[in-house]
Amino acid sequence: MLLQIARASLWNRRLSVGLTIFTVAISVALLLSVERLRSETRQSFASTISGTDLIVGARTGALQLLLYSVFRIGDATHNIRYSSYEALLEGPQIAWAVPLALGDSHRGFRVLGTTTDYFEHFRYADKRALTLATGARFAALHEAVLGADVATKLGYRVGDPLVIAHGTGNHDIMVHDDQPFRIVGILARTGTPVDRTIHVSLDSLEAIHAEWKSGVRIPQRAPHSHDAHAARDEPGAQLAKPETITAILVGLHNKTAALTVQRQINNYQGEALLAILPGLTLIQLWSMLGVAESALLLVAVLVVVAGLLGMCTALVTTLNERRREMAILRALGARPWQIGALLFIESAAITLAGMLVGTLFMLLVLAIAAPWLAANYGLYIDPLAFKLRELGLLLAILFGGVVVGGIPAWLAYRRSLADGLTIRT
Amino acid sequence: MSLLCINDLRFGWQPQQPVLDIAHLQLAAGETLFLRGPSGSGKSTLLNLIGGVLAPQHGSVSLLGQPLERLKPAQRDRLRADHIGFVFQQFNLLPYLDAISNVMLPCAFSRRRAERAGDAHAQARELLQRLQLNERSLAGRPAAQLSVGQQQRVAAARALIGAPELLIADEPTSALDSDSRDGFLTLLFDECRRVGAALLFVSHDRSLEARFDRVIDLVAINRVGMS
Amino acid sequence: MRIFPMLAVLALFAAPLMAATNEPKELDWLELMPKDEVDSLMEAPTMAHEGMFKQEQTGSFRTIPELDGSKVKIAGYIVPVEVSSDGQMSEFFIVPYFGACIHVPPPPPNQIILARLEKPIPVTDIYDAYWIEGTLNVEQIKNDIAASAYTLTTTKVTLWE
Numbered sequence: 001m002l003l004q005i006a007r008a009s010l011w012n013r014r015l016s017v018g019l020t021i022f023t024v025a026i027s028v029a030l031l032l033s034v035e036r037l038r039s040e041t042r043q044s045f046a047s048t049i050s051g052t053d054l055i056v057g058a059r060t061g062a063l064q065l066l067l068y069s070v071f072r073i074g075d076a077t078h079n080i081r082y083s084s085y086e087a088l089l090e091g092p093q094i095a096w097a098v099p100l101a102l103g104d105s106h107r108g109f110r111v112l113g114t115t116t117d118y119f120e121h122f123r124y125a126d127k128r129a130l131t132l133a134t135g136a137r138f139a140a141l142h143e144a145v146l147g148a149d150v151a152t153k154l155g156y157r158v159g160d161p162l163v164i165a166h167g168t169g170n171h172d173i174m175v176h177d178d179q180p181f182r183i184v185g186i187l188a189r190t191g192t193p194v195d196r197t198i199h200v201s202l203d204s205l206e207a208i209h210a211e212w213k214s215g216v217r218i219p220q221r222a223p224h225s226h227d228a229h230a231a232r233d234e235p236g237a238q239l240a241k242p243e244t245i246t247a248i249l250v251g252l253h254n255k256t257a258a259l260t261v262q263r264q265i266n267n268y269q270g271e272a273l274l275a276i277l278p279g280l281t282l283i284q285l286w287s288m289l290g291v292a293e294s295a296l297l298l299v300a301v302l303v304v305v306a307g308l309l310g311m312c313t314a315l316v317t318t319l320n321e322r323r324r325e326m327a328i329l330r331a332l333g334a335r336p337w338q339i340g341a342l343l344f345i346e347s348a349a350i351t352l353a354g355m356l357v358g359t360l361f362m363l364l365v366l367a368i369a370a371p372w373l374a375a376n377y378g379l380y381i382d383p384l385a386f387k388l389r390e391l392g393l394l395l396a397i398l399f400g401g402v403v404v405g406g407i408p409a410w411l412a413y414r415r416s417l418a419d420g421l422t423i424r425t
Numbered sequence: 426m427s428l429l430c431i432n433d434l435r436f437g438w439q440p441q442q443p444v445l446d447i448a449h450l451q452l453a454a455g456e457t458l459f460l461r462g463p464s465g466s467g468k469s470t471l472l473n474l475i476g477g478v479l480a481p482q483h484g485s486v487s488l489l490g491q492p493l494e495r496l497k498p499a500q501r502d503r504l505r506a507d508h509i510g511f512v513f514q515q516f517n518l519l520p521y522l523d524a525i526s527n528v529m530l531p532c533a534f535s536r537r538r539a540e541r542a543g544d545a546h547a548q549a550r551e552l553l554q555r556l557q558l559n560e561r562s563l564a565g566r567p568a569a570q571l572s573v574g575q576q577q578r579v580a581a582a583r584a585l586i587g588a589p590e591l592l593i594a595d596e597p598t599s600a601l602d603s604d605s606r607d608g609f610l611t612l613l614f615d616e617c618r619r620v621g622a623a624l625l626f627v628s629h630d631r632s633l634e635a636r637f638d639r640v641i642d643l644v645a646i647n648r649v650g651m652s
Numbered sequence: 653m654r655i656f657p658m659l660a661v662l663a664l665f666a667a668p669l670m671a672a673t674n675e676p677k678e679l680d681w682l683e684l685m686p687k688d689e690v691d692s693l694m695e696a697p698t699m700a701h702e703g704m705f706k707q708e709q710t711g712s713f714r715t716i717p718e719l720d721g722s723k724v725k726i727a728g729y730i731v732p733v734e735v736s737s738d739g740q741m742s743e744f745f746i747v748p749y750f751g752a753c754i755h756v757p758p759p760p761p762n763q764i765i766l767a768r769l770e771k772p773i774p775v776t777d778i779y780d781a782y783w784i785e786g787t788l789n790v791e792q793i794k795n796d797i798a799a800s801a802y803t804l805t806t807t808k809v810t811l812w813e
Contacts, residue, residue: 001533004526005519012521012567042739050734126736254793255733255766256801259747259758260712279732279741283775286739324516330478331513333506333534335499420478421511422469422595 002338006345009325013318017350020314024354027307028397029361031300035390036366038293040381045071045285048192049278051123053258054250056080056088056265059272063288066281069100069247072110072193076102079244084271088248091264093257096121099245101205104164104176109150111164111198113205113245119145121251124192134158135185141204145185149195149374158183162198164208176208191380206242250275304397308404311350315343315408319415326416340413347405355397428454428590428623429475433484436474444470446648447484450641454590457614457624459634462643468627471643472595475625476509477501489590506535510584510622512613514596517580520569524558525549527568528583538587545586552582556612574605581613588620595627610636676725676785681748684802685762686714712760713793715800720790724804726765727783727812730776733766740772746784746804767804781812 010017049070057065058078067073085099098121101113112118119130119137135158138145144162156162162181166174181200189195252258258277265275326339366383373379429452437443445467452458462468473479474486477493480501486493489508493501510531511517518527528549532539542548553560556578568576577597584592594613598606610633617624626637634640682690689712729750734743746765767784776782785808790800 005522008519008521008526126742127734254713254761254801255743256745256761256764257713258745259764260761263758277731277733279735279744280778282735283732283778286775325519328513328517328519331476331505331511332530333502335502420469420473421476422472422513 002342006342010346020311020350021353023310024307025357025361027304028355028358031304032362033365034296034300039387041379044379050127052249052278053252053255054262054275055278056273056275057247059274062276062281063285065274065276076246079246081271082242082245085248093252093261095253096251098249100247101202102246106164106198109196109198113200113202115202124190131188133186133188138184138201141207142181143184144181145199147187147195147197148189150198151186156183179208202242308400312404312407315347319411327419327421330416331421336413336416339416340409343412344405344409351401427451430487434481435483436481443649447646452623455621455623457637459637459640460627460643462627463629466643468643477505507537508590510589510592512580512584512594512597515600518568518576521567523565524563524568524579527579528586531586542587548586556582573600585616592617592622593625676723679724679726681763712762715762715790717790719788722788724788725785727781729781732775739775741775742769742772761801765802765804767806769806783810783812
């Protein structure tokens, strides 16, 4: 009976009740979204690299090096000399070293120049290797291997042509259109920034920059362009070695040598280098993020509290208008606790409705934001991946709504006791 | 045995400051009693005491032989639900329920009245028809949309469903215009007589007194305020 | 009937032995280093500067074979190596000191233990010291017969008090 009365009562006030539900819903959506972003960001940043003992780059900062070499976020301020890479290869502890050259792009996707060793040694998530979905690795010059998302988003297939643009902007203005590439392979999906990368050989990257030595493209220098054309026709033809690269992924014979080798690289007199331990640097990235995350979470929790208090206020202010209603119920034989329960049911209903709508809001917002986050920040968010902690948060919100709903219920109980059958004004 | 028997009743909000002091008041089954009581005379308090919402501090209020002063609040609530129907001056109905739902409300709170009503929905419709309301035109419309006269008659139907033994009406006609007043009273009397309910009618409108079996002046019987 | 006293005597001997093998041996870091190396550290060797890689300290890849297979307990700092997608680590270094400043050389390889966890644990605070228990092993390094390093199959990690 009380349920029927509560339902009719809420429906009768549906405008203000609807606004209240909307308020609660927005606060719930905010909290859930913040929490989801937090956990998915962690996951994204962790799955990206595995099994690499050291990353070497120009002496910028550890976090910056990690971000641009692995996550393709930001740019390197400085390249390192290829001769340093060759010196590194001579180290007795070095098992393998893969050079990386960054700086070009194609329609917003970054281009990575590297060797085929990259496909051999690079691991992600839990020591998973890169596999090809179709095609093969690059072998000759001007061949490209695409990450899964590049192929999907741009609709490319093996055999299609590709022109690389200079720089890492979103639009291809200065293009290397005299030396188009051909797509020879597409990688299987990894859920990491590899999917957003176009892989070419280091030599190819060097070739297309042969005319760009002073930062300006000078196409009239025929001998160079002739060399480039010739190189394209002869697979495996020797070009000048690259002069600079951006970073090096290093694997050691024995991991425990990592700290010693790191120090040796950092102390190298030939060039200002920085060697980082990826796992450790990742943790440092997380602790920096952790502060921001905690702040965001706190704000979101406070917003939920505000939303629930708003619901409480809305119900309490209606109590005055409903004194007559409560007196009628008392006359009919309702106990004071039943009248309190009526208010309680209403607040519980509003909280539940707010939680449901809020969850739907969150799914909607994340579904819209996910592709943008993936493309721009390398964050792969799955809107439907509900975590245990999120369910815990929902339960906490419900509990909060119940506690807060106790306030109008208690007030109603007391008022009905005091008022009796007639209202004393 | 009388339906309602009040003996040596005293009640006050502050200790040592009684608002009500009544030596004796009695109501027989099926009797109609006009209780004259302007506001401030303690009539609301008296109605709350009879209805079992308040408990007397001294003396006894017996309903159907049950001494209310000895019962626990939950038991008094049950007694009220089972045996008393109320009609107030105005705003009797839950504004967001329709007329029929309002009339059926007592059956939700009292099993006894539900049993006596039988098919509550059918009973409600019959009562509304008897009180000259076009039940079909009222169906589905929130009670707030009805006129005052219609609302009072719906309230009367609600008070009578399940045949309670006592109907307490507190200034039920004060909000009605003089034309509807007489009509309403006639209907009320007829229906009370039909189910055998006693009628305790509180009002200050002396022109209505003639219809009733007895007339009592609350100020006269309330020993508080007498020197 | 004489078997019972014999068993009793055996049990008497076995008990302390078993206790000894079950209780992890608390290790000091210098115990991981061969004695002659500890001695030679007293004299500061001069480093040859060749290209990027200086002449490595002689014998820093030498281990103490007797420690292979022993249950040990050692206090140190944890440097995460393999971190999974949900913030759990499955491999980490145990090092004797934290955040070596650049004036001091880093710990040599025989002062670093590569610890592995069968069941990954949440990433620990890199600034805190921990007691790490497990079975110490000596593993040969590929490509170099003379070189070996310590690994630990970790059973327990507790905060250092």
